[in-house]
Amino acid sequence: MTLLGNLSPPLIQEALSQPLSLLDLFLPGFSNITNTASQVLNGNLSSYTQLMCIFALAAFLKPYLFQLRYWFIDHCTSTVHVKQSDETYDMIQAWISSRALDDASRSILARVGTNQRTHGDSDACAKKALQYAPWEGAFYFWYRKNLLFYQTLQVDIGFHKEERISVTCIGRSLHILKVFMEECRLEYLNESKNKTTIYGHRGDYWRRDKAVAARPLSTVILSEQQKEPLIKDIEKFLDPKTKHRYSTHSIPYKRGYLLYGPPGTGKTSFSLSIAGALDMDIYAVTIPSMDDQKLKDLFNALPNKCVVLLEDIDAAGATCTRDSDPEDSDSDGDTRSQKTTVTLSGLLNAFDGVSSKDGRVLIMTTNHPRKLDPALTRPGRVDLKIAFQFASRSITKEIYYFMFRQPGDDYGDDNKQQDHDEKIKIQAEEFAAKIPEFKFSPAEVMAYLQQHWDSQADALEHCDQWVDDLLQEKKAKKEASGEES
Numbered sequence: 001m002t003l004l005g006n007l008s009p010p011l012i013q014e015a016l017s018q019p020l021s022l023l024d025l026f027l028p029g030f031s032n033i034t035n036t037a038s039q040v041l042n043g044n045l046s047s048y049t050q051l052m053c054i055f056a057l058a059a060f061l062k063p064y065l066f067q068l069r070y071w072f073i074d075h076c077t078s079t080v081h082v083k084q085s086d087e088t089y090d091m092i093q094a095w096i097s098s099r100a101l102d103d104a105s106r107s108i109l110a111r112v113g114t115n116q117r118t119h120g121d122s123d124a125c126a127k128k129a130l131q132y133a134p135w136e137g138a139f140y141f142w143y144r145k146n147l148l149f150y151q152t153l154q155v156d157i158g159f160h161k162e163e164r165i166s167v168t169c170i171g172r173s174l175h176i177l178k179v180f181m182e183e184c185r186l187e188y189l190n191e192s193k194n195k196t197t198i199y200g201h202r203g204d205y206w207r208r209d210k211a212v213a214a215r216p217l218s219t220v221i222l223s224e225q226q227k228e229p230l231i232k233d234i235e236k237f238l239d240p241k242t243k244h245r246y247s248t249h250s251i252p253y254k255r256g257y258l259l260y261g262p263p264g265t266g267k268t269s270f271s272l273s274i275a276g277a278l279d280m281d282i283y284a285v286t287i288p289s290m291d292d293q294k295l296k297d298l299f300n301a302l303p304n305k306c307v308v309l310l311e312d313i314d315a316a317g318a319t320c321t322r323d324s325d326p327e328d329s330d331s332d333g334d335t336r337s338q339k340t341t342v343t344l345s346g347l348l349n350a351f352d353g354v355s356s357k358d359g360r361v362l363i364m365t366t367n368h369p370r371k372l373d374p375a376l377t378r379p380g381r382v383d384l385k386i387a388f389q390f391a392s393r394s395i396t397k398e399i400y401y402f403m404f405r406q407p408g409d410d411y412g413d414d415n416k417q418q419d420h421d422e423k424i425k426i427q428a429e430e431f432a433a434k435i436p437e438f439k440f441s442p443a444e445v446m447a448y449l450q451q452h453w454d455s456q457a458d459a460l461e462h463c464d465q466w467v468d469d470l471l472q473e474k475k476a477k478k479e480a481s482g483e484e485s
Helices: 009-017 022-026 030-042 047-076 087-098 175-191 224-238 240-248 267-277 292-300 344-351 393-404 414-434 442-451 456-461 463-484
Strands: 077-083 108-112 130-134 138-143 146-157 160-170 195-202 205-213 254-260 282-284 307-310 360-366 384-387
Touching: 047 077, 077 087, 077 175, 087 130, 087 160, 087 175, 087 205, 146 175, 160 175, 195 267, 205 292, 224 240, 224 254, 224 267, 224 384, 254 267, 267 282, 267 307, 267 360, 292 344, 393 414, 393 442, 393 456, 414 456, 414 463, 442 456, 442 463, 456 463
Parallel strands: 195 282, 254 360, 254 384, 282 307, 307 360
Antiparallel strands: 077 160, 108 130, 138 146, 146 160, 195 205
16 A cells, blocks of 8 residues: 555556556566557557667666576576686697687687697698687587587786686586586597697696607617616506505605706606606796795696606706805806795795695706705605716717617518618717717717718718817817806
8 A cells, every 4th residue: 555655546546447467566567568569569659669669678678688698597507617727728729629619709819839720731831830719709519419608708817817718508417518528638638649748837837838759768868777777766656556555654655856967968858758658747847937936836736647847956046055145156156146036945845745746756957966955855855866977888879870770661671671780780889989988968979960860971981070079169168167267
């Protein structure tokens, strides 16, 4: 009665005489709108009035349609969200690109790349090939008779934005989305088969840089005294029995190695081959580009069973002085002031963090092992140290044989293959006799032989001159370094 109290008796009678629609209780005025729409459809109004009524009807229904849409999304759909900083992002992007579904998006990101699907089918297009991916766009696609909705958005995260992917399906069950994600994962792993994936970092999260063909250990020319101890130690570490022993004794299941020696002796190549042989990905850390917190976040984000590579750890500020003095100088006369905000304690805390991943293999390389702080190389952080040295005579022979031996398929005859191998072995002996031991790195020897790949005779003929020139160059550099110090 309070709603009709302000009306006069005749108006009250008129209002009560009108039939009350159930929709009027939820959408006040809906009956009037429908009556007007009926008049518009019956042509009882002018064209201008009809047009205005249609706009008015659309404006009236718009908020209710949006509410209906939001209600449908909240109660009748399921969605999976993926951050760009997670490797799942690459899995979905690879799946989308492999099926050319990125063409369905009206907003794409173009960049130079060699992985995934590139546009252009001629060899000329291979250089700087363009790669496309959906960018802040949305499109529908069918997956196993289910209509899925793909969308990318830029989300504010602190002082920067991060791209996120969402995939939505109709229905309250997440089953089809999980099946889709699993297919993306399996295809991604299959694409990476027999490859070593190398990850770098962008700020405090990992990002896939590239995937390279897994390098067999046989292609890394090292003495057995260098290679065998590390291989056996890692294989023993990854044995399930070893993991069980670590667990029963409450020992963190991780391993650390230090590879040290002059530049070009194979430390990085050996690290890559280790990862390939063990079917593990490499996560390369560039310490000078971060601080203690970022380093800790990166180590916390590592997956189980991976190789973490810290190259030139001595140049990263982890020298033998805990509190670095800007006036301190090394033996070469170079000022060794801290150029990074990563402290030694921050580095050690990252190594020993409570969230350390199971099966983590940490490999550090250095040219100057004496400069490292003892706390960094103590047992438990560094379990095995491997020295890499300049090429011995036996290593030089192996390099020559490796560079000039041809695959058996090139001959098609076992006898011809054997004759060729014997010839190469004789030449390798002759070549190694001309190279002074422990003066040149394996990388230097290999670089010289690459210059004469088409002619073993030239490699032997010009060897003496190359040795003399390189020795003179090394002597000049050493004298120059002594003058500067």
